[in-house]
Amino acid sequence: MAIITLTSDIGLQDYLTGAVKGQLLQIDPAFNIVDITHQISPFNFPQAAYICRNAIYNFPDHTFHIVMVNLFERRPEQLLLAFHRNQYILCADNGLLSMILEESPEIVIGLPLDKLEYRNTLYCTKVFGKAIYDINNGKRLTEIGEADTSFNEKNPLKPLLSDSWIEGQIIYIDNFENVVVNITREQFEAQRKGRSFNIVFKRDEVIEKICETYADVPEGEKLAMFNAAGYLEIAINKGNAAGLFGLQGYLEQAQNAYLQNRLFYQTVKIFFG
Numbered sequence: 001m002a003i004i005t006l007t008s009d010i011g012l013q014d015y016l017t018g019a020v021k022g023q024l025l026q027i028d029p030a031f032n033i034v035d036i037t038h039q040i041s042p043f044n045f046p047q048a049a050y051i052c053r054n055a056i057y058n059f060p061d062h063t064f065h066i067v068m069v070n071l072f073e074r075r076p077e078q079l080l081l082a083f084h085r086n087q088y089i090l091c092a093d094n095g096l097l098s099m100i101l102e103e104s105p106e107i108v109i110g111l112p113l114d115k116l117e118y119r120n121t122l123y124c125t126k127v128f129g130k131a132i133y134d135i136n137n138g139k140r141l142t143e144i145g146e147a148d149t150s151f152n153e154k155n156p157l158k159p160l161l162s163d164s165w166i167e168g169q170i171i172y173i174d175n176f177e178n179v180v181v182n183i184t185r186e187q188f189e190a191q192r193k194g195r196s197f198n199i200v201f202k203r204d205e206v207i208e209k210i211c212e213t214y215a216d217v218p219e220g221e222k223l224a225m226f227n228a229a230g231y232l233e234i235a236i237n238k239g240n241a242a243g244l245f246g247l248q249g250y251l252e253q254a255q256n257a258y259l260q261n262r263l264f265y266q267t268v269k270i271f272f273g
Contacts, residue, residue, distance in 0.1 A: 049099035095154030110149030169250035177240030
């Protein structure tokens, strides 16, 4: 029985999330469908990559992960099926795959689309579901689509590094308004080299130590810690850090002057002493 995860930016307001599951169950009622989230912010690739990357590798080997985020950034000519570290990832050919993996996938197959079909969300679901059904019933990947297909790639959002500092971007704000920054514990320790540090954000807020839990500081106090995924998190014990500090998720499209001026609400910098 195939395990299938669903991640999307569809939301839960209308019929579409249920219809996607219905289409998959029409293909095989034995599919075991698990929701990761359908609340990805529209067009937010860094957020989608963070959530998918840190959910995928917690599933059993040979789980199928359908990622339906920004499916129609451009008119789709193919969909993608990747196999990497014993996991299958199915997504649009929009650059998100390379952002999720942060490395080259072991195998990528191009899933062809029928030129006579309307290329909407439910049709894409059928294509994904049929590929999963075929693999689950013994077909080789090369029988399902075009092997070693070329595909669109986007660079993962990485922190800026210097010998004396590291600057990260806010990639996610969770349900408690804790702020997740794209700096991992490994990156932090590699740059720190045993030195003291100051975590600085929104110009004048400073944190000078890393906590293990929220309870390490009194209620209402700010703290920094590394979350379960190993990423730097700015939080307030029993408070909402994003709202109280006015912090925002990073915008890749910060091109105009107004958005450029908002960057200090979207970045966190660590200075090493």
